[in-house]
Amino acid sequence: MNNSASNLMQVNGLSVSYPIQSAKLFSLKKQQFRALSDVSFVLKQGSTxxxxxxxxxxxxTLAKAMVGLIKTTHGQISTAENIIPTRDIQFVFQDPLAALNPRMTVEQLILEPLCYQDSANLNVLASQKKLKQIMEQVGLEYSQRSRYAHEFSGGQCQRIGIARAMISEPRILICDEPVSALDVSVRAQIINLLKELQNRHGLTLIFIAHDLSLVRFISDELIVLYQGQIVEQGDTQRIFNHPGHPYTQALIEVEPRPDPEFERQREHVSARRQNQPQTSELACAYTARCQNRQMKCMHSQPDMTSLSDKQKVACFYPMK
Amino acid sequence: MxxxxxxxxxxxxxxxxxxxxxxxxxxxxxxxxxxxxxxxxxxxxxxxxxxxxxxxxxxxxxxxxxxxxxxxxxxxxxxxxxxxxxxxxxIAMIFQDPMSCLNPYLKISTQLTEAMLIDRNLRKPEALRQAVEMLEKVQIPNARQRIHSYPYQLSGGMRQRVMLAMALLRKPKxxxxxxxxxxxxxxxxxxxxxxxxxxxxxxxxxxxxxxxxxxxxxxxxxxxxxxxxxxxxxxxxxxxxxxxxxxxxxxxxxxxxxxxxxxxxxxxxxxxxxxANNKRIQGCPFSPRCDQRIELCDKNMPILSGSPSQLQACHLYGEFQ
The missing domain is CATH 3.40.50.300 (P-loop containing nucleotide triphosphate hydrolases)
Structure with missing residues (x-):
């Protein structure tokens, strides 16, 4: 790792492409689907x-690339020297029940990751102590350790998933839509739990979501992706208060609110435009849906430009 | 009404x-x-x-x-x-996960027209015409071509539109x-x-x-x-x-x-x-989580009462069993 010691991970110009089957049966040319192009960011110790x-x-794709689960096409991911990916970077998945082996008890599920680590020669007593500690921290009762995942609710299963990730004492926790499958009323509990664990262990969190509603409570920095490209990145509060990219703006506006009066007044702006223009490959990816596109957008792609020292946006005509 | x-x-x-x-x-x-x-x-x-x-x-x-x-x-x-x-x-119903409700082996044209062919004895071209019309109603672009796709070729939003079209084709109340x-x-x-x-x-x-x-x-x-x-x-x-x-x-x-x-x-x-829903609950089911709980809550189940415009089942508002 180069410069500052507080940087845990640095991603530079990362691109990932998948080969896809050509539409023509006997075509020799393999087509590539670009899942990610030119993604760069820095992950700071203790931040979200x-x-x-x-x-x-x-x-x-980005999350998987970070832990080395898929091959990158271009760019580098460099981690701090003392980071061992298998131990120090852990994952929490979207569907908690699908991520837990139905034949294993909670105890087996949570302790399993330890079996794959060098330092894992824990005796029974020590591992039980660890189990008890971690179960209490995530809000599960130690007495429930011999039950199976299906006996728990979705929220409880997600707590098991978090305990399983936390048992190896990771430094980076990647949460891939950890609350999308949960009830609205349970989501807040899980978010608060993640925050609590972060404060207690000095964790660095990566929180992936498909909407903005909960992200604002947990993240310090924000990346907005659209078709594999970063369209906006920077300080979360700053972006929420002054979104620069029309897509970010649309994401904020489109969220339903628990307020009938507000909803009645709402003017519906469709995410899809009825008459989508023919765009060339050179165009900005968002042109087809953009409410304020102009001629320039159809012919060239915008680079990331700084709006302030805390906010960057890929748009020719950022919102004011 | x-x-x-x-x-x-x-x-x-x-x-x-x-x-x-x-x-x-x-x-x-x-x-x-x-x-x-x-x-x-x-x-x-x-x-x-x-x-x-x-x-x-x-x-x-x-x-x-x-x-x-x-x-x-x-x-x-x-x-x-x-x-x-x-x-x-x-009475028609649409579900949460449109992928698991559509048959992956059949084109959506088959799935949309099935009920019309059996139940209303329509001829195939007529059923197909009505199906395309309905797909246009649920705002699927290029409905005439899209109707011949398989469910996996459609996005989640499109599949939910297809489900909605399928429900509405039966003209439910x-x-x-x-x-x-x-x-x-x-x-x-x-x-x-x-x-x-x-x-x-x-x-x-x-x-x-x-x-x-x-x-x-x-x-x-x-x-x-x-x-x-x-x-x-x-x-x-x-x-x-x-x-x-x-x-x-x-x-x-x-x-x-x-x-x-x-x-x-x-x-x-x-x-x-x-x-847990595997046993009967004596009092109000919400009382263990309730911050306004009173003594009565653990003993008696409150009944739904109030004005016609707003009913609630809570001891804080009077009547109980």
């Missing part, structure tokens, strides 16, 4: 990075 | 190898013509089971009691032929929408909700909208029923519910929803979790 984008925007 | 569907004292139990599951514990429901009724509750609160009980979609081990009166007829004991007629022409947008992106959710609202008016539909998200209810419904542990805890017009919520559970849900949509700086949750 929010990654937001709709399905297909490449957010899970 | 004339009453279209009424359910009285619906109870749903499941007999399982590990004992009885008490899913719905005595719910009254009424739906007027042209009305959108929201049914809100956490997973396990019985909202989906209640909907399934209305059109007999429950599995064999379910024991259902209560009356279901549709247009003056009690359909609770209806035969399979009768209930099929109702499912075909009167009631549409049950069970978490129709939960699996979708926010931007797509907004489009689907807007579409649902437009078609509801256009077809004069009455809608039962099931969701766990109060924010969705705010923009869609005329009246709301809040369920907890298989019971209705509060029922009111949408404005009363959002601006004058009485039941502590509704208040908690609202505070949580408001905090999440940025209306406050702190993230609020309701502590604790819903009770």
């Amino acid at each position: 990075l929010g990654i937001v984008g709709e399905s297909g925007s490449g957010k899970t | 004339p009453l279209l569907l009424e359910a009285k004292n619906i109870k749903v139990r499941f007999k399982t190898a590990r004992g009885t599951i008490y899913a719905v514990n005595g719910v009254d429901l009424s739906l007027n013509k042209g009305e959108v009724l929201g049914i809100v509750g956490e997973s396990g609160s019985g909202k989906t089971q209640l909907m399934h009980s209305l059109i007999k979609l429950l599995p064999d081990n379910a024991v259902v009691s209560g009356e279901i009166i549709y247009q003056g007829q009690n359909i609770a004991q209806a035969s399979l032929t009768q209930i099929n007629k109702i499912r075909n022409n009167e 009631i549409l049950i929408a069970d978490e129709p947008t939960t699996a979708l992106d926010v931007t797509v959710q907004a489009d689907i909700l807007q579409l649902l609202k437009k078609l509801t008016i256009e077809y004069g539909l009455s809608v039962l909208l099931v969701t766990h998200d109060l924010s969705i209810v705010a923009g869609q419904c005329d009246r709301v029923m809040v369920m907890y542990a298989g019971k209705v805890v509060e029922q009111a017009g949408v404005d009363n519910l959002f601006y004058h919520a009485k039941h502590p559970y509704t208040q908690g849900l609202l505070a949580s929803a408001k905090s999440q949509s940025g209306m406050s700086n702190k993230l609020i949750s309701i502590p604790g979790q819903a009770p």
Whole structure:
């Protein structure tokens, strides 16, 4: 790792492409689908990075690339020297029940990651002590340790998933839509739990979501992805108060609010435009949906430009 | 508004190898013509089971009691032929996960026209024409070409539109929408909700909208029923519910929803979790999580009472059993 010691991970110009089957049966040329292009950011020790984008925007690809689960096409990911990915970077998944082996008890599930670590020669007593500690920290009762995942509610299962990730005492926790499958009333509990764990252990969090509603409470820095590209990045509060990219603006505006009066007044702006223009490959990816596109957007792609020292945006005509 | 569907004292139990599951514990429901009724509750609160009980979609081990009166007829004991007629022409349902409800082996054209070919004896070109027309109604671009795709070729939002088209092709009077947008992106959710609202008016539909998200209810419904542990805890017009919520559970849900949509700086949750549904509960099911609990709450189950415009099942507001 180069410069500052507080940087845990640095991602530079990361691109990921997948080969896809050509539409022509006997075509020799393999087509590539660009899942991510030219993504750069820095992950600071103890902070939370929010990654937001709709399905297909490449957010899970980015998370997988960070732990080395998929090969990158271009760019580098450099981590701090003392980081061992298998131990220090852990994952929390979207569907808690699908991520837990139905044949294993809670105890087995939570302790399993320890079996794959060098330092894992824990005796029974020590591992039980660890189990008890971690179960209490995530809000589970130690007495429930011999039950199976299906006996728990979705929120409880997510707590098991978090305990399983936390048992190896990671330094980076990647949460891939950890609350999307949960009830609204349970989401806040899980977010608060993640925050609590972060404060207690000095964790660095990466929080992936498809909407902005909860991201604002947990992340310090924010990345908004659209079709594999970063369209806006910077300080979360700053972006929320003054979104620079029309897509970020749309994401903020489109969220339903628990306020009937507000909803009745709302003017519906469709995310899709009815008459989508023919855009060339050179155009900005968001042109087709953009409410304030201009001629320039159809012919060239905007680079990331700084709006302030805390906010960067990829748009020719950022919002004021 | 004339009453279209009424359910009285619906109870749903499941007999399982590990004992009885008490899913719905005595719910009254009424739906007027042209009305959108929201049914809100956490997973396990019985909202989906209640909907399934209305059109007999429950599995064999379910024991259902209560009356279901549709247009003056009690359909609770209806035969399979009768209930099929109702499912075909009167009450349609769309589900949370459109992928698992569409047959992956069949083109959507086949799936859309199937019912018309069998039930209405239409010829294939005519059925196809009507299906394309309906796909255009649900705003699928290039419907004429898209109708020949397989479900996997469509995005999640498109699949939900196909489900909606399939439901509307039967010209139902009631549409049950069970978490129709939960699996979708926010931007797509907004489009689907807007579409649902437009078609509801256009077809004069009455809608039962099931969701766990109060924010969705705010923009869609005329009246709301809040369920907890298989019971209705509060029922009111949408404005009363959002601006004058009485039941502590509704208040908690609202505070949580408001905090999440940025209306406050702190993230609020309701502590604790819903009770297990494998035993009968003596008192108010919400009392262990309630911050306004009084002594009576653990002993007696409060009954739904109040004014016709707002009912709540809570001891803080008087009458009890």
